[in-house]
Amino acid sequence: MAQHWDAVVVGLGGLGTVVAHDLAASGLRTLGLDRFQPGHDRGSSHGATRVIRKAYFEHPDYVPLLRRSYERWFSLEEKVGQSLFVQSGVLELGPEFGEVVPGVLRAADQHQLTVEALSGQEVEARFPGIEGLDEANLVGVYEPDGGYLLVEDCVRAWSDRATNVGADLRWGAAVTHWDVHPDGFEVAFGEKRFTCTRLVLCPGAWAPQLLPEALAQHLQVKRKPLLWYEAGPRYLESGGFPVWLFELPGGVFYGFPTRDRMGLKAARHSAGLDVNDPLQLDRNLHSYDRDPVEAFLKKHLPDVETEQLNHHAVCMYTLSPDLHPLIGEIEPGLVVAVGLSGHGFKMVPGLGEAIAQLARGEAPTCALDLFRPTRFE
The missing domain is CATH 3.30.9.10 (D-Amino Acid Oxidase, subunit A, domain 2)
Known part of the structure; x- marks a missing residue:
C-alpha cells in the first residue's frame, strides 16, 4: 500500500522548497520530491546570483509579493546565520x-x-x-534597496529549514507521473508510489511533461x-x-x-x-x-x-505567453506553480507562502489573480 501524506510537493527548486517548508510548518505531513539534490545546476535555481528588486516594471501587482519576500529573505538570513541577500542597488x-x-x-x-x-x-x-x-x-x-540573492545558498537554506520543521525531502528519482486517486492523488517517484490529500506541482522546466495538456501547451x-x-x-x-x-x-x-x-x-x-x-x-x-x-x-x-x-x-x-507565472488551484487539492519566466526567484518566499495557503484551502495573503492558470483558455 502506498504511503499517504497530507501534502506532496513535486519539484524542490527555489519555489518548491519554500512551499514544502510552509506546509510542514503548518503541521501537515509533507513530502517533497525532486530528481536532484538542493542547489543543483540542472534547472533554473542556480548560477550563483539572482536579481532582487521591488519596483517591478512587469506589473505593479507584484509589489506586495516582493515586500513579503523581502521580509522573509531577511528572516531566513537571521534564522540560518548566513548572508543570502546583498543590497548592492x-x-x-x-x-x-x-x-x-x-x-x-x-x-x-x-x-x-x-x-x-x-x-x-x-x-x-x-x-x-x-x-x-x-x-x-x-x-x-x-x-x-535592490540587489542580488546567492541563489544556491538560498535554496539549500530553505531546504534545511523545511527539514527542520518536519518536511520529508527526498531526491534521487524522477516523478514520472501523477493521477487522481480515491485518497486524493497518487504520485510515482521512481519505483515508489505515494498518495496525498494535496498535491502541489512546482516542476520548473519539467512542467510540460507533468502538467495537464490544457496548461502545458501554453509553456x-x-x-x-x-x-x-x-x-x-x-x-x-x-x-x-x-x-x-x-x-x-x-x-x-x-x-x-x-x-x-x-x-x-x-x-x-x-x-x-x-x-x-x-x-x-x-x-x-x-x-x-x-x-x-x-x-x-x-x-x-x-x-x-x-x-x-x-x-x-x-x-x-x-x-508563459504573457511572461507571468501560472499559479492556482486547478481542481480541489491540486495546485500548480509554473512558468516563472526567468524573473520569479526573487519572490519565492512570498509566492511559496501564498501557494501553501492555497493548498491548505485558505485565502492567500497576497493576491494571485494576475497568475490565474486558466487565463489562456
Missing part, C-alpha cells in the same frame, strides 16, 4: 517611453517605493563604467547561457557598482557587479533556444551565445575584458 536603463523605465516608475509611484530617476549623463557620472547612453537615448532608474522552455568575464575595477561591487539591466532594440541584457574571482556576470534575458528535453540541455557554449552579449558589453560596459571569459553556465526559463 539595481540600475535599470531603457528608453524614456519604453517598457522598463516607465514600468519601474509606475510601480514605485503606486506603492510609494524609493526609486531615483536619472538622465543618461547622470548615470554615466555616477557609474563611470557605463557608456553610450545618450547615443542610444537611454535613461535610468536606480533602486537602492515554452528556453535555454539561457550565463557568462562571467574578467572586468576592470570600475565594476567592483565593493566600489559601489550595482546590479544592472538594459532594455535595448537588440534585447534585454542584465548582469551583476564583480564580487569574486569569477568576474562580472552578464546575460541576455530575451531570446533563447527551445528546450525539448531538460535532461538533454546543451550546456556547451557557442559563438551565438557570446556574440550578442559581448557586442553589448563593448558598447556600454567597455572595461569588461570580453576576450577573457572566466566561466559559463546554462539554465532554463519556463515561459
Whole structure:
C-alpha cells in the first residue's frame, strides 16, 4: 500500500522548497520530491546570483509579493546565520517611453517605493563604467534597496529549514507521473508510489511533461547561457557598482557587479533556444551565445575584458505567453506553480507562502489573480 501524506510537493527548486517548508510548518505531513539534490545546476535555481528588486516594471501587482519576500529573505538570513541577500542597488536603463523605465516608475509611484530617476549623463557620472547612453537615448532608474540573492545558498537554506520543521525531502528519482486517486492523488517517484490529500506541482522546466495538456501547451522552455568575464575595477561591487539591466532594440541584457574571482556576470534575458528535453540541455557554449552579449558589453560596459571569459553556465526559463507565472488551484487539492519566466526567484518566499495557503484551502495573503492558470483558455 502506498504511503499517504497530507501534502506532496513535486519539484524542490527555489519555489518548491519554500512551499514544502510552509506546509510542514503548518503541521501537515509533507513530502517533497525532486530528481536532484538542493542547489543543483540542472534547472533554473542556480548560477550563483539572482536579481532582487521591488519596483517591478512587469506589473505593479507584484509589489506586495516582493515586500513579503523581502521580509522573509531577511528572516531566513537571521534564522540560518548566513548572508543570502546583498543590497548592492539595481540600475535599470531603457528608453524614456519604453517598457522598463516607465514600468519601474509606475510601480514605485503606486506603492510609494524609493526609486531615483536619472538622465543618461547622470548615470554615466555616477557609474563611470557605463557608456553610450545618450547615443542610444537611454535613461535610468536606480533602486537602492535592490540587489542580488546567492541563489544556491538560498535554496539549500530553505531546504534545511523545511527539514527542520518536519518536511520529508527526498531526491534521487524522477516523478514520472501523477493521477487522481480515491485518497486524493497518487504520485510515482521512481519505483515508489505515494498518495496525498494535496498535491502541489512546482516542476520548473519539467512542467510540460507533468502538467495537464490544457496548461502545458501554453509553456515554452528556453535555454539561457550565463557568462562571467574578467572586468576592470570600475565594476567592483565593493566600489559601489550595482546590479544592472538594459532594455535595448537588440534585447534585454542584465548582469551583476564583480564580487569574486569569477568576474562580472552578464546575460541576455530575451531570446533563447527551445528546450525539448531538460535532461538533454546543451550546456556547451557557442559563438551565438557570446556574440550578442559581448557586442553589448563593448558598447556600454567597455572595461569588461570580453576576450577573457572566466566561466559559463546554462539554465532554463519556463515561459508563459504573457511572461507571468501560472499559479492556482486547478481542481480541489491540486495546485500548480509554473512558468516563472526567468524573473520569479526573487519572490519565492512570498509566492511559496501564498501557494501553501492555497493548498491548505485558505485565502492567500497576497493576491494571485494576475497568475490565474486558466487565463489562456
